[in-house]
Amino acid sequence: MNSSRPVTIKDIARRFRCSPSTVSRALNDHPAINEDTRKNIQEYAKEVGYQRNEVSLSLLNKKTASLGVVVPTISNYYETAVIEGLHTVLQPMGYTLNICVTNESYLLEKESLSKLLSNRTEGIFLSVSQETYDAGYYEHLESVIQRKTPLIFIDREYEDFETSRATVDDYHGAFAAVEHLISIGYKQIAHLKGPNGLTVSEQRFKGYINCLKKYNMPIREDLIINTNFNVESAILPTKRLLELASPPDAIFGVNDQVAIGAMRVAKDKGLRIPQDIGLVGFDNSPISAYTFPSLTTVHRPGRKIGMEASRLFLNQLNGSGDFAPESIVLPSELVIRESSLRI
Amino acid sequence: MNSSRPVTIKDIARRFRCSPSTVSRALNDHPAINEDTRKNIQEYAKEVGYQRNEVSLSLLNKKTASLGVVVPTISNYYETAVIEGLHTVLQPMGYTLNICVTNESYLLEKESLSKLLSNRTEGIFLSVSQETYDAGYYEHLESVIQRKTPLIFIDREYEDFETSRATVDDYHGAFAAVEHLISIGYKQIAHLKGPNGLTVSEQRFKGYINCLKKYNMPIREDLIINTNFNVESAILPTKRLLELASPPDAIFGVNDQVAIGAMRVAKDKGLRIPQDIGLVGFDNSPISAYTFPSLTTVHRPGRKIGMEASRLFLNQLNGSGDFAPESIVLPSELVIRESSLRI
């Protein structure tokens, strides 16, 4: 019998000439079921490969045990690390993760959230897309909150929004990175900034600026250039920097990818790292330890963020009615390697 | 009224003193509904933020529009590229992707599949875990097939299993890579092999071996060392290689990560690349173009694989009863860069 329709409790009930309730109880080891009945039913169920239809249970219990993860991309190290962290905590608890990629598009983000709500997802982890950010849209988020579905911001966030969030202290990480460059003796520190508007870019930028200010270093507009978050996007900006009449003697990249792009351009130009130019990235991606020279960077604990975000979600879920959003800010940590260690 | 319970069709029906059927039809623009009724109901629904409960629909229609993606890890470039490819095709069609990470564990893989089946996922994309591979388990896969849930292998596969699969031609890619090294004049070509047993490792290994044979090059056991797929795992093996009495003059790594690890070790030892030692990787990960020197590698079209796998799934879904599994093997492509271009 290779009917493709999955075996149901009713099928089993028919087979044993009993009611579905009995089968259900037997399968769930309910004490009020006769030992023999139980054994027979369980055996038969196993034999025919019965598998509980969780969809019907979801409907009955209004619990889907599924969570949404909405991110702009999954091709960066940090995002995948966060997802792994979420997984680590939530998969063992029986939750399923629905991953939605928005490609930085507002429309996709909106549709994803709407879909997740329709599917009665029990919680949503969101890193807002760049387009959403730029346009300042947020109605689609309101509807999530109105439904009282826990919404946790990861990575990119809206500052003034009443939700929990787990983020990394980008500001102090950037500050430490620049401070380190200054302490080594670099004088003209450039910044590959990433896209404007995103918390990530702006916080690191702020750290960069404030550190320069603190040490009374001049802030040169021409040493600050926007990039994206990938390697390629650093190539031209770095070339422009190095062709300046007064080029920088150090570059602080918004992330490791960008810094590695800059490293490549600098080397092509025959510059020695760190003697002629110092380099610092951000993220502490696995590769950063193995470039040549190895890249000084700021560790961003993606896995931990994922795990903390899980905790925030669980808090909100089990919390009493009057729930107060929590903000977790994990410290970032400067990792000094060869690319900035001029002696 | 901030009841957290989502608004249902019944709620709306009560409000309008009509039956749920009318509401349902009104919301779905059924022609048999009075224009005014329709408009009123739709307006009200929008106002109170009604959102269809897809769970109940799933139960009714036996369609969940959700797919499972079961992979050993998501922290590699290739895996995420595949997932992006799946997304590209399937998200616009309304499918939701449930990502399960197995961490190379058989138990987790088994549980993930079982969970997905219970959730009545309509299809499963699987890259089997290393443990599953090593142990040769496959009963958990049988149960997927028995349920007639389309199962598509991506990346890692079981050779003799009656399912569709989308993979990259690792063998010829590896062959081309080694052939290229030989053509440049490298004589002692080592191989950082990856873990034994996995199709990916073994196919590339076979390409390596057969190419050496074809060109009558000696096959030296001591130049073949197992690694993992990450950078770190290449460090010690490469050190061992370079400390041999007769060290290799080229290294073919099972992937870019490993090759980059090797690059780092070689540079630390003061070797010039590609003059003293040639290097080739596999995957064409974004970073490989920007290392110094840039890394010769074999392009593996992850996104395309994801898209092809989607196609295979759709074929199987819409196919007639007697379905014949399809195997798609996409060509890999040698990308020659600086790390092997000795003049």
Added chain:
DNA sequence: ATATCGAATGCAAACGTTTGAAAAAATTTC
């Protein structure tokens, strides 16, 4: 023999939605 009890099972409702068929209401036709 009848009441009492305990064990084992069945009934029915619920979760939210759709849909074919039936019913009701409104409109047209003669």
Added chain:
DNA sequence: GAAATTTTTTCAAACGTTTGCATTCGATAT
């Protein structure tokens, strides 16, 4: 004004499972 027709609405069942309450069936006690 009744019959026929059209428009609009309701009924009821279905999807698969659980669960409080009722029921049945023996067995035991009186």
